[in-house]
Each structure stands twice: as C-alpha cells, then as structure tokens.
Amino acid sequence: MPKMKIGVFDSGLGGLFVMRALAQKLPRYDYVYLGDTARVPYGNRSPQVVHQFLEEAVDFLFKRGCGLVIVACNTASAEALRKIQQDYLPKHYPSRRVLGVIIPTVEEALAGKSRGAANAPSIRRLGVLATQGTVRSGTYAREAQKLAPHIKVFQSAAPLLVPLIENGGTKWAEPIVREYLAPLRRAKAQKIILGCTHYPALKDMIRKLSGAPVVSQDELIQRKLADYLARHPEIDSRLGKTGKRELLVTDITPGYERLARKWFGKNARLKKVAL
Amino acid sequence: MPKMKIGVFDSGLGGLFVMRALAQKLPRYDYVYLGDTARVPYGNRSPQVVHQFLEEAVDFLFKRGCGLVIVACNTASAEALRKIQQDYLPKHYPSRRVLGVIIPTVEEALAGKSRGAANAPSIRRLGVLATQGTVRSGTYAREAQKLAPHIKVFQSAAPLLVPLIENGGTKWAEPIVREYLAPLRRAKAQKIILGCTHYPALKDMIRKLSGAPVVSQDELIQRKLADYLARHPEIDSRLGKTGKRELLVTDITPGYERLARKWFGKNARLKKVAL
Numbered sequence: 001m002p003k004m005k006i007g008v009f010d011s012g013l014g015g016l017f018v019m020r021a022l023a024q025k026l027p028r029y030d031y032v033y034l035g036d037t038a039r040v041p042y043g044n045r046s047p048q049v050v051h052q053f054l055e056e057a058v059d060f061l062f063k064r065g066c067g068l069v070i071v072a073c074n075t076a077s078a079e080a081l082r083k084i085q086q087d088y089l090p091k092h093y094p095s096r097r098v099l100g101v102i103i104p105t106v107e108e109a110l111a112g113k114s115r116g117a118a119n120a121p122s123i124r125r126l127g128v129l130a131t132q133g134t135v136r137s138g139t140y141a142r143e144a145q146k147l148a149p150h151i152k153v154f155q156s157a158a159p160l161l162v163p164l165i166e167n168g169g170t171k172w173a174e175p176i177v178r179e180y181l182a183p184l185r186r187a188k189a190q191k192i193i194l195g196c197t198h199y200p201a202l203k204d205m206i207r208k209l210s211g212a213p214v215v216s217q218d219e220l221i222q223r224k225l226a227d228y229l230a231r232h233p234e235i236d237s238r239l240g241k242t243g244k245r246e247l248l249v250t251d252i253t254p255g256y257e258r259l260a261r262k263w264f265g266k267n268a269r270l271k272k273v274a275l
Numbered sequence: 276m277p278k279m280k281i282g283v284f285d286s287g288l289g290g291l292f293v294m295r296a297l298a299q300k301l302p303r304y305d306y307v308y309l310g311d312t313a314r315v316p317y318g319n320r321s322p323q324v325v326h327q328f329l330e331e332a333v334d335f336l337f338k339r340g341c342g343l344v345i346v347a348c349n350t351a352s353a354e355a356l357r358k359i360q361q362d363y364l365p366k367h368y369p370s371r372r373v374l375g376v377i378i379p380t381v382e383e384a385l386a387g388k389s390r391g392a393a394n395a396p397s398i399r400r401l402g403v404l405a406t407q408g409t410v411r412s413g414t415y416a417r418e419a420q421k422l423a424p425h426i427k428v429f430q431s432a433a434p435l436l437v438p439l440i441e442n443g444g445t446k447w448a449e450p451i452v453r454e455y456l457a458p459l460r461r462a463k464a465q466k467i468i469l470g471c472t473h474y475p476a477l478k479d480m481i482r483k484l485s486g487a488p489v490v491s492q493d494e495l496i497q498r499k500l501a502d503y504l505a506r507h508p509e510i511d512s513r514l515g516k517t518g519k520r521e522l523l524v525t526d527i528t529p530g531y532e533r534l535a536r537k538w539f540g541k542n543a544r545l546k547k548v549a550l
Contacts, residue, residue, distance in 0.1 A: 038324045039314050044442065049313045049526045132442075132530065160447075163438030167319065167407075169451070172435075176447055251324045255407065 003240030004067030005030040006225075009057045012040030012166065013249075013256060014198030015072030016263040017218040018101070022070075023245060025222035026229075030244040032064055036275070038250035041162045042075040043131025043196070050133060051080035055088055056275045062093050064248075067238050069098045070225065072217075074195045075131050077102045078139035097235060101217055102195075104224035106143045109191050109215045110151070122148070127189025127212065128155045129180060131162065134195050154187040156180050158196070165201045166259070173202055178209055185211050201263075248273045278515030279342030280305040281500075284332045287315030287441065288524075288531060289473030290347035291538040292493040293376070297345075298520060300497035301504075305519040307339055311550070313525035316437045317350040318406025318471070325408060326355035330363055331550040337368050339523075342513050344373045345500065347472045347492075350406050352377045353414035372510060376492055377470075379499035381418045384466050384490045385426070397423070402464025402487065403430045404455060406437065409470050429462040431455050433471070440476045441534070448477055453484055460486045476538075523548045 006029050008019045019033045034057055036042075042050050054076040061069050071077045077100030084098055110123055128140045134157075141153035158180040164173050184192055193215045194206065200218045207214050229236040247264065249256060252272045260268040281304050283294045294308045309332055311317075317325050329351040336344050346352045352375030359373055385398055403415045416428035433455040439448050459467055468490045469481065475493045482489050504511040522535060527547050535543040 038320060044528065044530060045313060046526050046528045132528075159442035160438060160444045163435060163442070167434035167438070169435045172447065172451055176444070251321050253319065253321045253407075255319060 001238075002065065003030070003242075004238050005032050005065050005240060005244070007031075007058075007061035007064070007066035007069035008033045008072055009036075009054075009061060009069055009076070010034075010072040010197050011036050011042040011053075011075065012162070012198070013037065013259045013263060014162070014165070014196065014201070016247075016260065016268075017200040018070070018072040018197060018221050020264055021218045021222040022225060026226060028241040028243055030240040030242055032061060032066055032246045033248060034061055034273075035247075035249045037252070037256055040166070041131070042073060043133050043162055044159055045075075045133060047079040047133070047137065050076055051083060054080040054084060058084060058088070058098055059092070060273070060275050062096055067096055068235060069096070070221070071098060071100045072197045072221070074101060074197060075133040078130075078134040078137040078195075099225075099228065101197075101221060102139055103143055104221060105193055105195070105215060105217055106140065106147060108220045108224070109193050110144065110148050123190045124151060125188055125190050126151055126153045127184035127187065127192040127210075128153060128195045129158050129184065129192060129199065129206070130155065130195030132157045132159045140193065140195055152187075154184055154189050156183050158199075161202065162196065162198045165198045167255075170202060170205075174205060174209070177202060177205055181206070181209055181211075191215055247271065250275055276513075277340065278305070278517075279513050280307050280340050280515060280519070282306075282333075282336035282339070282341035282344035283308045283347055284329075284336060284344055284351070285310050285347040285472050286317040286328075286350065287312050287437075287473075288534045288538060289437070289440070289471065289476070291522075291535065291543075292475040293345070293347040293472060293496050295539055296493045296497040297500060301501060303516040303518055305515040305517055307336060307341055307521045308523060309336055309548075310522075310524045312527070312531055315441070316406070317348060318408050318437055319434055320350075320408060322354040322408070322412065325351055326358060328550075329355040329359060333359060333363070333373055334367070335548070335550050337371055342371055343510060344371070345496070346373060346375045347496070349376060349470045349472060350408040353405075353409040353412040353470075374500075374503065376472075376496060377414055378418055379496060380468055380470070380490060380492055381415065381422060383495045383499070384468050385419065385423050398465045399426060400463055400465050401426055401428045402459035402462065402467040402485075403428060403470050404433050404459065404467060404474065404481070405430065405470030407432045407434045415468065415470060427462075429459055429464050431458050433474075436477065437471065437473045440473045442530075445477060445480075449480060449484070452477065452480055456481070456484050456486075466490055522546065525550055
C-alpha cells in the first residue's frame with residue numbers, strides 16, 4: 001500500500017505559516033498544501049458555502065493521496081469541520097482523518113505557558129480575534145467552555161485583516177487593529193487567540209497593541225500534530241516520510257506567487273489545480 | 276415567444292448601484308441581478324479564473340431567460356468579456372447580447388460634459404482607478420486609445436477599496452484613497468474614471484481628494500443602455516416590460532442582506548442560487 005501524505009488546507013495562502021512550521025518541526029513527512037485562492041476569503045461567507053468548499057477541498061486532498069488533512073483555515077474549522085468529521089468521513093473515507101485548529105489552539109491558550117501542567121495559572125477571561133464567520137459560529141467559545149466551564153470568552157470580528165494582509169495593506173493596519181482589539185482590552189482578556197491563519201503576518205503589531213499575551217497558531221500546531229501522531233501510531237505508520245512538499249492552489253497570480261515566496265521561502269512554487 | 280429579461284451581473288453586490296440606476300431610468304423593463312457573492316472579489320484573481328466565472332454567470336442568466344446581459348463588473352468586463360462575445364456567444368447563444376461597462380465609460384469620459392458635442396474640450400490625460408485585474412489587463416487604456424489615439428492613460432490599482440466597502444471599513448479609507456489617487460494627481464489626469472462597480476460607495480470622498488472630475492458608472496450606464504436599446508429595436512422588442520426585479524446571489528449572509536438594503540432599498544430581497 002502506498003504511503004500517504006499530510007494535507008494542509010487553507011482558504012488562501014495564510015496557511016503557509018502553519019505549513020512552514022510543520023515542515024520545520026516535522027520535516028520527514030510528505031506534505032500537500034492546498035490553498036483555495038480562486039475563492040478566498042472565506043471569512044465573510046455563509047456556513048453553507050464554507051461547508052461546500054471544505055468538502056470539495058477535503059475530497060480533492062484524499063484523492064491526491066492524503067491520509068490526514070489539517071484544516072488550517074479557522075473559518076472552515078469553525079463552521080464546517082464537525083459536519084465533515086461526523087457525516088462525510090465515516091461515509092466516504094472511514095480510515096482517514098481531518099483535524100482542525102480550533103481545539104488545539106484553545107487547549108494551548110488554557111494550558112498556560114507550562115503547557116498542561118496541573119498548576120498552571122488558570123485563565124478566566126479569554127479573547128479571540130477572528131473572521132466574521134468564525135466569530136458568528138461561536139465555536140471558540142463553545143470549545144473553551146467544554147474545557148473550562150467557567151471561562152468567559154470575548155470575541156472580536158476582524159473582517160479587514162485578511163484583505164489588508166493579502167493586498168499589501170499592512171502599513172494601514174494599526175488603527176484598524178487597535179479598534180478590533182478595543183473590546184478585548186476593555187473586557188480585560190488575559191490571553192488573546194489569533195483565530196485566523198493570516199494573522200501571524202501581523203503578530204508583532206497585535207502583540208504590541210493587545211495588552212495581553214497572544215496565542216498564535218504558527219507556534220503551536222506543529223507541536224500538537226507531533227503529539228497527535230505519537231498518540232496514533234496506526235495513522236503515523238501509514239504516512240510517507242520522504243520529505244516531499246507540494247504547494248497547490250486554485251488560482252495563480254503574480255501577487256500570490258510573491259506572497260508564497262515571502263511566507264514559504266524563495267523556492268516556493270505554486271501549481272494550479274481545479275477542485 | 277416569451278419576453279426576455281435584462282441581466283445585470285457583478286462579482287458581488289457593488290453592481291446594485293448600476294442596477295438601481297437602470298431600474299430608475301428604465302423602470303418598465305424586467306431585470307435579473309446576479310451577484311457571485313460566494314466568490315467575490317474578482318479583482319485580484321487571474322484572467323483565466325475570471326473568464327471561467329463570467330462564462331458560468333452568463334450561461335446561468337441566459338438559461339434564466341435573459342436576452343441581454345450587462346456585465347457591471349469591471350474586472351470581468353476588462354479581462355473576459357471580449358472572449359465571451361467572440362467565442363462563446365456565437366457558438367451557444369447567437370441571438371443574445373452581452374455588454375460591458377468599459378467602452379461606454381471611456382466614451383463618456385472622452386465626450387466631456389456636453390456628451391459628444393463636437394466642440395467638447397478634448398481630454399489628453401485620463402486617469403483610471405480600478406482593481407488589480409482591471410489595471411493589469413490594460414483594457415481601459417486600449418479602449419481609450421482606440422477612440423483618441425493620442426490620449427495618455429494613467430492607471431492606479433486600488434486593491435483594498437472593495438474589501439473596505441464590503442466590510443464596513445470606509446471610515447478608514449481616506450489615507451488609502453489618498454495614496455491610490457496620488458499617481459493620478461501627479462500625472463495631472465484631467466478626468467478620473469472610477470473603474471469598479473463598488474467605487475460609487477466612496478464617490479464623495481474620491482471627488483474631494485481627486486483633484487479632477489470623476490466619471491462614475493452609476494451616473495452613465497442607464498443612459499448608455501437607453502441609447503443602445505433605441506439603436507437596436509430588434510433587441511428591445513424582445514424584452515419584457517412588466518417591471519419585474521429579481522436579486523440573485525450565490526451566497527447570502529446577514530452582511531450581504533444589510534448591504535443589499537442599503538444600496539438597493541429596504542425592500543431588497545436576496546435569493547440564493549447555484550451557478
């Protein structure tokens with residue numbers, strides 16, 4: 001049986017931050033990145049449309065030989081992942097796995113710096129900065145309350161950050177970031193989750209303006225995946241370990257090629273596919 | 276033979292500015308608006324993808340009974356319309372028509388206030404503010420030089436304006452608009468075309484900052500269509516005149532419903548369709 005790859009899916013190229021961290025921390029695995037650049041951004045679309053797009057992407061990645069798909073896109077993780085895991089996978093691909101980023105991020109935020117140590121100082125007020133769709137879904141709040149029933153979760157929708165990051169607008173971001181962070185500051189959030197794959201591009205600015213420690217997925221997903229694979233040797237044993245990487249997108253423009261090189265290294269080569 | 280409708284297509288809801296002007300100026304006709312809100316914005320996508328999306332939209336509108344489709348989206352008009360008119364229409368729908376917004380807008384800009392009067396002062400330096408895709412296509416410059424071979428055309432890409440307008444960010448637009456207009460001011464453009472359906476939402480600000488008269492499509496397309504129908508009675512006679520309106524979109528969210536009411540009136544009702 002041929003060895004399988006790890007798929008990393010994002011609505012656009014923001015997931016390259018996570019993909020880069022995975023490729024550094026777990027370099028031996030074979031990766032396929034898929035960015036739906038023809039339909040990015042997902043953050044302001046309806047849950048129905050996001051679900052349809054995610055199902056198409058997961059199906060594509062499984063057909064491309066992925067045994068495990070990481071949905072780096074927070075909007076898709078928040079709005080559509082559970083349905084894919086509960087209805088679509090058992091029916092069509094019962095032996096494969098799709099993992100999201102929301103639960104590991106919440107675990108990390110609640111665990112404190114000492115990562116799960118029993119005596120870590122507990123957080124009572126958690127902030128989340130995310131897209132409109134992720135905020136509307138309430139998934140971050142629900143998952144945090146499952147792990148810590150008395151926690152208060154404060155969310156702020158940041159619909160302009162993805163367009164600013166994707167279109168060279170970060171120099172105008174500061175007043176906008178300041179306004180998006182204001183409700184989280186007022187609520188005295190003790191930690192702030194960056195709930196979108198793109199936001200690591202503004203991490204330094206958000207850290208400066210946030211008034212609280214920031215939890216960024218490009219610093220934690222690689223560790224969470226390593227833990228997962230260690231706990232699931234039956235999945236790990238089916239994964240190829242020849243260090244292959246493939247970067248697939250549904251649309252290529254000079255702008256996307258520039259972003260890919262900026263975020264994934266100067267040898268990044270995009271290849272266009274149809275979902 | 277049943278009477279046919281006028282289709283108005285846009286990547287999102289910005290085309291409602293044009294649709295509203297058409298419905299006011301030519302109220303007796305039957306209209307179907309189609310906004311591809313599941314895949315908006317088009318402005319930063321490749322010409323290949325924009326062509327594919329436009330072909331799907333035109334096909335949908337023809338199957339829905341449109342005899343004439345107006346492509347309100349400048350990006351689609353600039354990057355894909357000619358191919359649709361030359362290859363797709365003759366083969367699949369030889370008796371129907373697809374019209375863009377670029378040529379009428381250029382005619383208007385070059386005609387001067389007196390609209391085609393022989394003694395209108397001629398423009399020698401024309402500015403265009405548009406999306407990345409429209410600018411990259413060079414279509415505005417090509418069409419202007421066909422009508423006025425010695426004209427100089429200066430373009431400025433404004434990739435952030437559509438996201439700002441669609442996501443409640445216009446209060447942050449001024450420094451961004453100022454920067455996008457700077458090359459057109461430096462070039463001493465004598466008129467500035469707003470080359471995107473969304474830009475009428477920022478018309479007052481752009482007028483204030485532009486330093487030159489602004490040509491806005493929501494003020495001219497209705498007149499150009501009336502002229503076209505008067506010149507083509509064979510098309511006009513096939514169009515229904517019962518004042519019907521339908522607003523179709525590929526995705527509905529509370530945000531889109533709000534924008535539709537804001538831009539088309541409080542009775543605007545969106546209906547979701549699949550292309």
